[in-house]
Amino acid sequence: MLRIRLQKRRANFALDAEFEMPTPGVVALFGRSGCGKSTLVNIIAGLLRADSGSIELDGRVLLDTATGTCVAPEARQIGYVFQDTRLFPHLGVEANLRYAERRAHAPAFVSFDAVANLLDLGPLLPRRTHQLSGGEKQRIAIGRALLRQPRLLLLDEPLASLDAARRDEVLPYLETLRDQLAIPMVYVSHQFDEVLRLATHLVIMDAGATVASGEIGEMSLQAPLRAIIGPDAVGAVIDAEVLGTDASSGLQRVRVGRGELAVLAPSATPGAKMRLQILARDVIVATEEPHGLSVRNRLRGTVTAIVSDDAHADLISIDIGGTALLARITKAATRELALRPGVSTWALIKSVSLRGRSFQSAAITSLGSPDG
Amino acid sequence: MTWLTPDETTALYLSLNVAGRSVLLDLPIAILIAWLLTRGRFVGRTALDAIVHLPMVLPPVVVGFALLLVFGTRGLIGAWLDRVFDIQLVFTRNGAALATAVMTLPLMVRTIRISLENVDRGLEDAARTLGAGPLDRFATITIPLILPGILAGAVTAFSAGLGEFGAVITFVSNIPGETRTLPLALYTALQLPGGNTEAIRLACISFGLGLSGLLVSEWFARRLRIRFGR
Numbered sequence: 033m034l035r036i037r038l039q040k041r042r043a044n045f046a047l048d049a050e051f052e053m054p055t056p057g058v059v060a061l062f063g064r065s066g067c068g069k070s071t072l073v074n075i076i077a078g079l080l081r082a083d084s085g086s087i088e089l090d091g092r093v094l095l096d097t098a099t100g101t102c103v104a105p106e107a108r109q110i111g112y113v114f115q116d117t118r119l120f121p122h123l124g125v126e127a128n129l130r131y132a133e134r135r136a137h138a139p140a141f142v143s144f145d146a147v148a149n150l151l152d153l154g155p156l157l158p159r160r161t162h163q164l165s166g167g168e169k170q171r172i173a174i175g176r177a178l179l180r181q182p183r184l185l186l187l188d189e190p191l192a193s194l195d196a197a198r199r200d201e202v203l204p205y206l207e208t209l210r211d212q213l214a215i216p217m218v219y220v221s222h223q224f225d226e227v228l229r230l231a232t233h234l235v236i237m238d239a240g241a242t243v244a245s246g247e248i249g250e251m252s253l254q255a256p257l258r259a260i261i262g263p264d265a266v267g268a269v270i271d272a273e274v275l276g277t278d279a280s281s282g283l284q285r286v287r288v289g290r291g292e293l294a295v296l297a298p299s300a301t302p303g304a305k306m307r308l309q310i311l312a313r314d315v316i317v318a319t320e321e322p323h324g325l326s327v328r329n330r331l332r333g334t335v336t337a338i339v340s341d342d343a344h345a346d347l348i349s350i351d352i353g354g355t356a357l358l359a360r361i362t363k364a365a366t367r368e369l370a371l372r373p374g375v376s377t378w379a380l381i382k383s384v385s386l387r388g389r390s391f392q393s394a395a396i397t398s399l400g401s402p403d404g
Numbered sequence: 405m406t407w408l409t410p411d412e413t414t415a416l417y418l419s420l421n422v423a424g425r426s427v428l429l430d431l432p433i434a435i436l437i438a439w440l441l442t443r444g445r446f447v448g449r450t451a452l453d454a455i456v457h458l459p460m461v462l463p464p465v466v467v468g469f470a471l472l473l474v475f476g477t478r479g480l481i482g483a484w485l486d487r488v489f490d491i492q493l494v495f496t497r498n499g500a501a502l503a504t505a506v507m508t509l510p511l512m513v514r515t516i517r518i519s520l521e522n523v524d525r526g527l528e529d530a531a532r533t534l535g536a537g538p539l540d541r542f543a544t545i546t547i548p549l550i551l552p553g554i555l556a557g558a559v560t561a562f563s564a565g566l567g568e569f570g571a572v573i574t575f576v577s578n579i580p581g582e583t584r585t586l587p588l589a590l591y592t593a594l595q596l597p598g599g600n601t602e603a604i605r606l607a608c609i610s611f612g613l614g615l616s617g618l619l620v621s622e623w624f625a626r627r628l629r630i631r632f633g634r
Contacts, residue, residue, distance in 0.1 A: 077533055078532075078533075079529050079533070105532045106532050106535050106536055106537050107535075108533075109535075111533065112530070112533040114526065114530060116526065118524075118526050118529075118530035120530075120531075120545065121549075122549060122551075131531070131534060131536075131544070132534045132535070135534055135540075137535070177534075180533070180534050180535060
């Protein structure tokens with residue numbers, strides 16, 4: 033468990049952060065630029081001081097201003113991947129990695145070779161740092177942070193300074209990292225698509241304060257997120273189990289709540305979980321079972337809440353059996369269909385976005401887990 | 405060196421010896437002071453800054469005289485050094501090295517300080533998160549990053565030290581074979597009737613030394629710019 037409670041006040045800025053996250057997992061600190069995300073990770077790393085508060089990681093107190101405990105950054109065993117990589121310019125690629133390896137505390141749970149394999153660093157090792165592309169630099173920086181044998185990995189917008197192609201090159205490595213090593217991660221980003229790919233938990237920050245936090249599926253339904261990503265990006269995030277391939281259509285069947293959806297995900301293996309995003313604007317609400325429609329994905333559910341989204345639209349929460357969907361419909365439609373909590377509905381889903389593999393702790397492989 | 409007279413060779417050797425030792429004496433002090441001036445937060449920082457730079461604005465004779473007062477045989481430190489370690493500074497090449505070191509210290513502090521100010525503190529922070537303590541960071545990150553600056557400072561101080569005149573002649577006098585460095589030899593030659601030819605020869609030697617010093621210093625400065633990616 034990672035427990036954070038921190039306050040810091042400056043003349044023109046106040047940080048007030050509080051959240052918890054089970055470990056291992058990936059918590060995304062999400063918010064607009066300048067909302068205090070970087071300040072918060074710098075305090076977690078120990079590079080900045082907090083006025084008051086505490087940081088506890090897996091039972092170890094790293095900071096507690098009440099008792100005067102403050103573990104020095106060099107002793108926190110927290111890996112930090114900076115946006116600007118901060119590779120040492122006077123050292124070559126391999127020397128940068130060895131720098132971390134030499135200073136890491138036993139027990140080592142990930143070896144130099146394992147890191148090099150995981151991030152495909154082999155061909156880069158003999159190079160100088162200025163001979164690397166942005167994406168390659170970031171991979172080295174991630175490898176260096178891993179060789180510190182961290183109990184927590186902080187990633188401060190590691191993809192922000194990369195162009196789209198380089199981002200797509202690094203993102204799968206981060207996914208692999210999450211799935212193959214049991215290192216808890218704090219991932220700072222203002223790009224929701226990165227968060228969707230990687231995070232298991234979401235902490236939403238606004239003007240220096242953590243305004244909401246929780247499991248990502250649950251957070252995807254809540255108002256604070258909508259305020260940041262806007263009405264068109266709002267939608268339920270669901271980790272769905274792959275059931276198998278439908279012989280006639282060739283589509284993959286996935287379980288969502290009590291029902292099933294058909295999606296095109298040829299690489300999915302039955303039993304695996306994959307992350308789906310169903311945008312609220314792509315969900316049509318019907319009070320009777322519809323006929324003669326081209327929309328094939330439909331789920332039976334019950335309205336649990338109706339929230340006004342703007343002057344003309346409502347956000348309808350529909351429980352589909354332990355999982356919820358969001359639908360964005362006009363206020364006129366809400367009135368006409370007499371929607372209210374408890375009403376039984378059909379949710380017709382126009383499109384489903386696949387957002388990569390879901391994180392499962394069970395997927396941790398032979399690389400092993402950190403001792404203690 | 406057949407094309408130099410024995411006296412010229414001695415003066416050249418003395419200059420190199422004195423300047424070299426003054427640089428060795430300056431290096432640790434200059435790095436420490438540059439560090440304090442860049443990173444230190446203490447009362448008296450401005451005063452330290454001013455004291456270090458005094459030799460640049462004072463007449464060298466004044467510096468030499470001050471050294472006489474402090475390090476002379478009856479000076480506070482001079483008498484103690486003589487009594488405890490049997491070290492005499494006045495009229496010796498050790499004294500010449502000390503006078504040169506004091507005169508060139510500001511040059512070296514300035515160069516190292518500029519390098520230190522250019523060091524990306526983010527790299528030190530990164531080393532910190534990788535488990536490097538303060539001394540470790542200083543030795544493995546800070547020093548390598550400012551190394552070109554340190555070398556450039558040393559070369560500049562060495563070149564300037566070869567030509568130090570006022571403070572040296574005031575503090576350790578003009579003794580052939582002991583304290584008569586190139587500029588002092590040149591000055592002596594000018595005092596003698598018909599010494600012009602000798603003076604020109606010595607001036608040419610000084611010119612050659614100074615020019616090579618500048619070139620080496622410029623080369624280090626270029627390395628520094630490459631290292632910091634500019």
